[in-house]
Amino acid sequence: MSAEQYPNQPLIDVAVEIRFPGDPAVECRRDEFFRLVRDTYPKVYVPKLQPGDAPALALCHFKQDDEQATIMTAINKLVYTTKKYPGFEAFKEEFLRIAAIFGTTCTIEKLTRTGLRYVNAISFVPKGGNIPLREYLKVGVQLPPPATDNFTTMNFTFAS
Numbered sequence: 001m002s003a004e005q006y007p008n009q010p011l012i013d014v015a016v017e018i019r020f021p022g023d024p025a026v027e028c029r030r031d032e033f034f035r036l037v038r039d040t041y042p043k044v045y046v047p048k049l050q051p052g053d054a055p056a057l058a059l060c061h062f063k064q065d066d067e068q069a070t071i072m073t074a075i076n077k078l079v080y081t082t083k084k085y086p087g088f089e090a091f092k093e094e095f096l097r098i099a100a101i102f103g104t105t106c107t108i109e110k111l112t113r114t115g116l117r118y119v120n121a122i123s124f125v126p127k128g129g130n131i132p133l134r135e136y137l138k139v140g141v142q143l144p145p146p147a148t149d150n151f152t153t154m155n156f157t158f159a160s
Helices: 024-028 030-037 088-105
Strands: 011-019 043-045 060-063 069-074 077-082 113-120
Touching: 011 088, 024 030, 030 060, 030 069, 030 088, 069 088, 077 088
Parallel strands: none
Antiparallel strands: 011 077, 011 113, 043 060, 060 069, 069 077
C-alpha cells in the first residue's frame, strides 16, 4: 500500500510529550542531560519569563544545528519535536533514545500524561466562499481490542 503524495507536504511538526510529577532533579541535572545530547542537539535556548511565571515550569530547549528537531525539558515534562518526520518508527526510535538518556540523569517513577501530536497544514480550496471539509477530512476512531468505547470524556480539537 503506497502513501498518497501531496504536491506540498502537509506535515509541519510532530511532537511527543511525557509529563510526570515535578522533580527538582530535572533542573539540577539539566547540564548532565545536555552533555549527553549535545552532539546532536548543541543549541540551547532558555525561556524568556514574564513576571509571575514559574521558572521551573518553563521549557529549556536543546535544538539541532538546523533547528529542525528540539528536545524540551522542565521540572515536570520531557518533549521531543521535529519538523523533519522520517516516519513513525524512526521518530519513535529517536524519542526512546532521548527518553533513555533522560532516564540516566533523572529517575521518573510515574507518568501523569503522555501525548503525541501531528500538526498538518492542508491548503483548502474554497467553493462558493465555503471550505468543503467533507472533501478533505474523514474523522473516525477505531480502537483495537480489548479497548472499550465506553468513555466518560473525550476531547478533539480542530483549529483553523
